[in-house]
Amino acid sequence: MESRIKELQEKYWKGESTVSEEQELKAYFQENPSLSPESSYFRGLQKMQTPPKTSFQHPGKTSQKTRWYVAAAVTAGLLTTALVVQDARKQHDFTVDDPKEAFEITQKALLMVSSGLNEGKSYTTELSNINKAQTYLQLKQED
Amino acid sequence: MSPSKRFETYILPVTDKMYRYAYSLLKDGAQAQDAVQECLVKIWSSRAKLHEIKNPEAWAMRITRNQCYDWSKANRFQLISDKEHNTPGNESSDLQTLMADQQLWLTRILALLSPKQHEIYHLREVEELSYQDIAEVMGLSLSEVKVNLHRARTKIKAELEKIEAYGVAN
Structure with a gap:
């Protein structure tokens, strides 16, 4: 065994060894450690091959964490939609059987809308006053 | 074999090697991790061509090398292997492991290698690539690889x- 290792060492330093022979050397010194610098050297080489403590994400697969986020977002979306639909249904259920009462409710609603419209009309009057002033100023400038 | 399966069979098992190689060039764990992740994205996006690649491992390592060199150019920083050349005492990627084992002397010895010798040495001794694969990864001739590795080993032996x-x- 010793002569085999010596032979491999010679080949290694001459640059004539194969990858498998180099692996054999590293394995030998790992199993038979000694205090010689060469022994430490080959053991050191094997140490360098220690797998790194890092992991990489598969580019084609979303991570577990991302999946949870997506699932949570979808669930929240579905819940919101369900609540909105339920609320809209409740509003549709509002019916009045008595025609007189229905007329009064409609009248009130229309009054409310028309008062809003009138309010809007007052704003348009104010806006037209501003326009008048602007035209006046323009005419003045031209003079 | 489907392109996705090919990616999982030939590329994913090489990620440790890609990372160690990127680390040996960039000397920064976070940067090496980002570089390798970016390489994986690139390889994944061209996975349909994977069946044309004769040696996926060497190809992935070459992509890693290019990525690291592109980063160094884009960020205008010198690869630390260049900076560390002939400055014994500096810690380098592979060597941090060794330091833990109180083999500081090996750190000093490896720092004596030129950047090219160091890169060839890493690919051979740590990643166990064949001369042909190293030549392919680094874009060198076979004899250049052999000569540089022999010189590196001679320096170490001395x-x-x-x-x-x-x-x-010393």
Whole structure:
């Protein structure tokens, strides 16, 4: 065994060894450690091959964490939609059987809308006053 | 075999090697991780061509190398392997592991190698690539690889002999 290792060492330093022979050397010194610098050297080489403590994400697969986020977002979306639909249904259920009462409710609603419209009309009057002033100023400038 | 399966069979098992190689060039764990992740995205996006690649491992390592060199160009920083050349005492990627094992002398010896020798040395001794694969990864001729590796080993051998004789590395 010793002569085999010596032979491999010679080949290694001459640059004539194969990858498998180099692996054999590293394995030998790992199993038979000694205090010689060469022994430490080959053991050191094997140490360098220690797998790194890092992991990489598969580019084609979303991570577990991302999946949870997506699932949570979808669930929240579905819940919101369900609540909105339920609320809209409740509003549709509002019916009045008595025609007189229905007329009064409609009248009130229309009054409310028309008062809003009138309010809007007052704003348009104010806006037209501003326009008048602007035209006046323009005419003045031209003079 | 489907392109996705090919990616999982030939590329994913090489990620440790890609990372160690990127680390040996960039000397920064976070940057090496980002570089390798970016390489994986690139390879994944061209996975349909994977069946045309004769040697996926060497190809992935070459992409890693290009990525690291592109980063160094884009960020206008010198690869630390260049900076560390002939400055014994600096810690380098592979060597941090060794330091933990109180093999500081080996750190000093490897720092004596030129950047090219160091890169070839890493690909051979740590990643166990064949001469042909190293030539493919680095874009060198086979004889250039052999000569540089032989010179690197000769330097190391001379230093080991000094340690044997005097007990310390110069």
